[in-house]
Amino acid sequence: MSKPTPWLRALQVFASVAVAVGLVMALRAPVDAFQGEYARIMHVHVPTSWLAFLAFGITALGSLLWRVRRNRRWDRLAAASAELGVVFTAMSLITGSLWGGAVWGTYWDWADPRMSTTALMFFVYLGYLALRRTTDDAEAAASRSSLLGIIAVVQVPLVYFSVNLFRSLHQTQSIRPGGATMPTEMLVAMLVNLAALTVLYVALLATRMWVMRREEAVTIEPAAGAGVVPPRLEEVGDG
Amino acid sequence: MAEAGVVLAYLATYGGILAYVVWLEIRRRRLTSRE
Numbered sequence: 001m002s003k004p005t006p007w008l009r010a011l012q013v014f015a016s017v018a019v020a021v022g023l024v025m026a027l028r029a030p031v032d033a034f035q036g037e038y039a040r041i042m043h044v045h046v047p048t049s050w051l052a053f054l055a056f057g058i059t060a061l062g063s064l065l066w067r068v069r070r071n072r073r074w075d076r077l078a079a080a081s082a083e084l085g086v087v088f089t090a091m092s093l094i095t096g097s098l099w100g101g102a103v104w105g106t107y108w109d110w111a112d113p114r115m116s117t118t119a120l121m122f123f124v125y126l127g128y129l130a131l132r133r134t135t136d137d138a139e140a141a142a143s144r145s146s147l148l149g150i151i152a153v154v155q156v157p158l159v160y161f162s163v164n165l166f167r168s169l170h171q172t173q174s175i176r177p178g179g180a181t182m183p184t185e186m187l188v189a190m191l192v193n194l195a196a197l198t199v200l201y202v203a204l205l206a207t208r209m210w211v212m213r214r215e216e217a218v219t220i221e222p223a224a225g226a227g228v229v230p231p232r233l234e235e236v237g238d239g
Numbered sequence: 240m241a242e243a244g245v246v247l248a249y250l251a252t253y254g255g256i257l258a259y260v261v262w263l264e265i266r267r268r269r270l271t272s273r274e
Contacts, residue, residue, distance in 0.1 A: 002270040023253070037242045044252040084259075091255050095248040102244045200256065207263055214270050 002214050008206055015196075015203035022189075022196035029189035038102045043190055045095040046174070047197040048088045049118075053156050055085030055201065056125065063149030066142055072216070073209075075142035078149050080208035082128050084201060089122045104169055113162040114170035121155040128152060138216065 004012070026043035062078030065071070096115070101107040110116050128148050132141045163170045174181050182190075 002267055002274060004267075019256070023249075037245050040245050041248045044248055048252060087255060087259055091252050094251040098244040098248045098251075102242065204259065204263070211263060211266050211270065215266070218270060218273050 015200040018196035022193040025189040041099040048091040052089040060153035063146035113166040
């Protein structure tokens, strides 16, 4: 019976509670004088963008460890994290576009470096997931995708620093080492959502890896009764 | 009253998370039936 372990179940419950608390705080946080209600989008846009970066960083780490150790666990970590990274990047693109439509007056601009590099990163990691499906051989899939997982991570700093390196519609980082450019109440709500969605990422990553491991076991292990050689009639005898 | 864009952004985020959780649960149930 495929039931999650107690610690995984506890992590899932903790993540659900954390996300619910984050959602309530985001909806109760003060709004911006200029952006109005649209400032609330930042409470989901910033965390999903951060998680996209984190997920692809973990994919690179898992890929590197797989190449060094050749342990299936690291390949599962890389693949599960890439899948989540694609999901969070899609959310980041959608929420960012909705915010831009209201505040900048445009939902999309290919000339903007932050938008275009994020879109490129999304498609590259979609390619990573597609590459894993080009073969049924788990070792071959791990070998091919691990190279892409290591190389593609260069996009993460490119996307993050694109607003500093190029002229961009997108504002520079709101949270910097020297302090944040927003009121404390808004900052707290954003940080709580950042932490809550990071816990959710860890819970989803652990769950996806658990499902992957079980799927591999079911694929490799023969089904019940398979491989049992039926007795030949002459061995059974006529009693 | 929240703006439509804000509602859509929250729907995209939390709806996306819910969709992924449901998809994971479907895979887990398929495993149970195969074991």
